[in-house]
Amino acid sequence: MSPTHTTDKAPRKLDGTIREQAADWLARQQSGTMSAAESDALEHWLQVDGRHRQAFAQCQQLGLMTAFLKDDPELNAGLPEIRKAVRRRSRFYSQWRWVSGIAAVVLVAVAALLVRDYYAIDYYQTGIGDQRVVHLEDGSTLMLNTDSRVGVRYRRAQRALFLERGEAFFMVAKNPSRPFVVNVQGSEVRALGTAFNVALQAGNVRVAVTQGVVEVRAQDAGGEPRQLAKMLPGQGVRYTAARPGDNSGVMPVNLEQVTAWQTRRIYFDNERLEDAIAEYNRYTTRKMVLVGDALADQRISGVFNIGDADGLAFALEQGFGARINKNNQRVLVLEPR
Amino acid sequence: MRSFKLRNFRSGAALRLVEPSPVADACRENSAFIEALYSEYHSALGHYVTRMLPGGREEAETILQETYIKLLRLQDLQPLRENPRAYLYTVATNLVRDSLRRQLRRRADQHESFDEQDHASSQVSPQGSAEWQQSLQQLKQSLLRLKPVTRKVFLLSRFEEMTYPEVAAALSISTRSVERHMSTALKHLQQELNELL
Numbered sequence A: 001m002s003p004t005h006t007t008d009k010a011p012r013k014l015d016g017t018i019r020e021q022a023a024d025w026l027a028r029q030q031s032g033t034m035s036a037a038e039s040d041a042l043e044h045w046l047q048v049d050g051r052h053r054q055a056f057a058q059c060q061q062l063g064l065m066t067a068f069l070k071d072d073p074e075l076n077a078g079l080p081e082i083r084k085a086v087r088r089r090s091r092f093y094s095q096w097r098w099v100s101g102i103a104a105v106v107l108v109a110v111a112a113l114l115v116r117d118y119y120a121i122d123y124y125q126t127g128i129g130d131q132r133v134v135h136l137e138d139g140s141t142l143m144l145n146t147d148s149r150v151g152v153r154y155r156r157a158q159r160a161l162f163l164e165r166g167e168a169f170f171m172v173a174k175n176p177s178r179p180f181v182v183n184v185q186g187s188e189v190r191a192l193g194t195a196f197n198v199a200l201q202a203g204n205v206r207v208a209v210t211q212g213v214v215e216v217r218a219q220d221a222g223g224e225p226r227q228l229a230k231m232l233p234g235q236g237v238r239y240t241a242a243r244p245g246d247n248s249g250v251m252p253v254n255l256e257q258v259t260a261w262q263t264r265r266i267y268f269d270n271e272r273l274e275d276a277i278a279e280y281n282r283y284t285t286r287k288m289v290l291v292g293d294a295l296a297d298q299r300i301s302g303v304f305n306i307g308d309a310d311g312l313a314f315a316l317e318q319g320f321g322a323r324i325n326k327n328n329q330r331v332l333v334l335e336p337r
Numbered sequence B: 001m002r003s004f005k006l007r008n009f010r011s012g013a014a015l016r017l018v019e020p021s022p023v024a025d026a027c028r029e030n031s032a033f034i035e036a037l038y039s040e041y042h043s044a045l046g047h048y049v050t051r052m053l054p055g056g057r058e059e060a061e062t063i064l065q066e067t068y069i070k071l072l073r074l075q076d077l078q079p080l081r082e083n084p085r086a087y088l089y090t091v092a093t094n095l096v097r098d099s100l101r102r103q104l105r106r107r108a109d110q111h112e113s114f115d116e117q118d119h120a121s122s123q124v125s126p127q128g129s130a131e132w133q134q135s136l137q138q139l140k141q142s143l144l145r146l147k148p149v150t151r152k153v154f155l156l157s158r159f160e161e162m163t164y165p166e167v168a169a170a171l172s173i174s175t176r177s178v179e180r181h182m183s184t185a186l187k188h189l190q191q192e193l194n195e196l197l
Helices: A016-030 A036-048 A050-067 A073-077 A082-098 A101-119 A255-263 A273-281 A309-320 B002-018 B022-052 B056-073 B078-082 B084-111 B130-144 B148-160 B164-171 B175-192
Strands: A122-125 A132-135 A141-144 A149-154 A159-171 A180-184 A187-191 A195-201 A204-211 A214-219 A225-231 A235-240 A265-272 A287-290 A299-305 A323-326 A330-334
Touching: A016 A036, A016 A050, A016 B175, A036 A050, A050 B084, A050 B130, A050 B148, A050 B175, A073 B130, A122 A141, A141 A149, A159 A255, A180 A195, A187 A195, A204 A214, A204 A225, A204 A255, A214 A235, A225 A235, A255 A265, A265 A273, A273 A287, A273 A299, A273 A309, A287 A309, A299 A309, A309 A323, A309 A330, B022 B056, B022 B078, B022 B084, B022 B130, B056 B084, B056 B130, B078 B084, B130 B148, B130 B175, B148 B164, B148 B175, B164 B175
Parallel strands: A159 A180, A287 A330
Antiparallel strands: A122 A149, A132 A141, A141 A159, A149 A159, A159 A195, A180 A187, A187 A214, A195 A204, A204 A235, A214 A225, A265 A299, A323 A330
């Protein structure tokens, strides 16, 4: 290939147009959904002019440099808390991508064993769409919902659990001398003999009690642990993990709705359509995508089976006149014509 | 290993020069051209690279050497002749990027231990040369000047390697808007950090 498209007198500094095109191309490429034709077009765009390649490389460079600011408190301040929950997973995956095959499996297994022995935290996790029941050594039971991760560290004085992402239901074996404490991003949900549900989503924590008494403690602005809520069965609380002061107070909850996932169902009670779809998407990698804003604020009620795209799609067609466009990767929900 | 490569190549170039043929003449001419370019841009490129990575002048020098080697290995000098500056900066930037990726990976490895502090918050103090720190500061300030939603999209994507659908879900926006915000952020950063680039 010997490009002759450009002149020898190409300007030395890149002009704004090239920079803008480079930004568009990189943003497009990063989506991971470029068609073959688009890939060719990008390849061509890079080939025809050295300045295109430079601008593209520099865009990548800026993205990479940004990753070095990952621990900057000011930049983190505005981010939704979800990032903390996915942080460990993404690290794990990003490493995973670099090593492959059996060697990686062995490495990870060995590392996990070492870490486990040393810190004595057992981690249980589920992938998207999976659920799992774990019986713990003290007789308590842990049920993990989709895409969730819980660490368990039992010591003599305390049973400490860590909900790192997702949602779990805890059925606690009674033992007054050994409190059962679920840590959620700095706050604590404490229980004696009880059953309760804790969900962590986009930095918001939802606790609902089905049995016994549950107390939520979190640090106040001064860093002192304070009681946030004390709840009885049928009650719950919602709060922001980063600012527990930002909470709903004790409120009644619909236990049927909260625990529906345990029978692989999703329960919508006058839910915004956009939120309902986000909820549906928690359980599947074949995401449902709401196109446009027309339907986002509509309300939906009903019980659906987890992962049943057809059922939900049918309801959206019938109820809202939505047009559905399905393929193996995703389900598009389009506005009514 | 790098110095080995360099030496190895130079001896290769020297060998070729011995043969009295038109090919050898062309080679010599090309080498001279590259040599001249390299010394012309050495200082500016050195400053540029120093700002782009943590390891200061020393690491930058390594990148410059690798850049030089890449140039000497070129089969077709046409793109280089067309726009030497763009070409040099692209090669150097790509090498810097490889190096940064390695360093990020190492950092991630170190973070991967499940120590107890991890459940609170672990802060890693930034390190690196003064130039690098300054670039990161400029970058940070520029990021802070982005519209909040654009910044969130960009940072979630860059900090957590979240995919567009994941970012979209986290922020309740469409993946299409994620792409738009990514592009907007990149345009803004390029414009504001023009001096750096």
